[in-house]
Amino acid sequence: xxxxxxxxxxxxxxxxxxxxxxxxxxxxxxxxxxxxxxxxxxxxxxxxxxxxxxxxxxxxxxxxxxxxxxxxxxxxxxxxxxxxxxxxxxxxxxxxxxxxxxxxxxxxxxxxx
Amino acid sequence: xxxxxxxxxxxxxxxxxxxxxxxxxxxxxxxxxxxxxxxxxxxxxxxxxxxxxxxxxxxxxxxxxxxxxxxxxxxxxxxxxxxxxxxxxxxxxxxxxxxxxxxxxxxxxxxxxxxxxxxx
Numbered sequence: 001x002x003x004x005x006x007x008x009x010x011x012x013x014x015x016x017x018x019x020x021x022x023x024x025x026x027x028x029x030x031x032x033x034x035x036x037x038x039x040x041x042x043x044x045x046x047x048x049x050x051x052x053x054x055x056x057x058x059x060x061x062x063x064x065x066x067x068x069x070x071x072x073x074x075x076x077x078x079x080x081x082x083x084x085x086x087x088x089x090x091x092x093x094x095x096x097x098x099x100x101x102x103x104x105x106x107x108x109x110x111x112x113x
Numbered sequence: 114x115x116x117x118x119x120x121x122x123x124x125x126x127x128x129x130x131x132x133x134x135x136x137x138x139x140x141x142x143x144x145x146x147x148x149x150x151x152x153x154x155x156x157x158x159x160x161x162x163x164x165x166x167x168x169x170x171x172x173x174x175x176x177x178x179x180x181x182x183x184x185x186x187x188x189x190x191x192x193x194x195x196x197x198x199x200x201x202x203x204x205x206x207x208x209x210x211x212x213x214x215x216x217x218x219x220x221x222x223x224x225x226x227x228x229x230x231x232x233x
Contacts, residue, residue, distance in 0.1 A: 043224030043226050043227050044203070044205075044224045105154065
């Protein structure tokens with residue numbers, strides 16, 4: 001079945017450091033891939049998405065490229081800020097299997113000044 | 114445009130009590146979802162609905178019931194609350210078009226702020 005695997009957290013970085021959060025997936029069809037972010041005490045919100053191979057999603061300085069050959073969708077940001085402290089969820093939606101979205105377990109990021 | 118709203122924000126229940134978590138969306142989305150999030154864990158799908166009058170089970174439906182009589186509302190009912198149902202509950206909605214292609218602007222899930230439920 002479909003699944004999403006994310007790097008284990010928590011991740012702690014200093015402000016302006018480079019961020020990578022790894023995400024790999026297993027899917028039988030042609031999934032769309034997403035990164036959602038959850039700030040403390042809030043619901044999840046979409047950060048970026050990509051709907052086909054080689055697409056790059058980007059938002060707020062974050063980027064992720066849909067790599068079909070390595071089944072990956074790693075999240076990157078060149079210079080993190082304290083305000084980026086949150087939990088990040090990788091997810092996939094595969095229309096050829098069923099209509100549900102599969103979420104990874106989440107990676108907690110703390111950015112210290 | 115309020116998006117997805119949930120009530121209540123917090124609730125404490127005693128074992129065996131029942132309650133309904135309310136969820137409403139004003140974006141005319143066809144799909145709606147209920148998830149639970151346990152501390153330090155990801156999301157688990159409880160139930161979802163692809164349109165008014167149609168609901169289906171997710172990964173963890175036991176102990177819950179849903180109904181979808183209108184496009185806007187998707188309440189979650191807990192019967193006979195148990196400590197294992199202590200969690201944060203999120204409602205979400207999305208607009209999905211038929212077919213195999215996910216168009217830009219569709220399929221994104223919009224989440225409510227959550228309901229924190231404690232069962233003692």
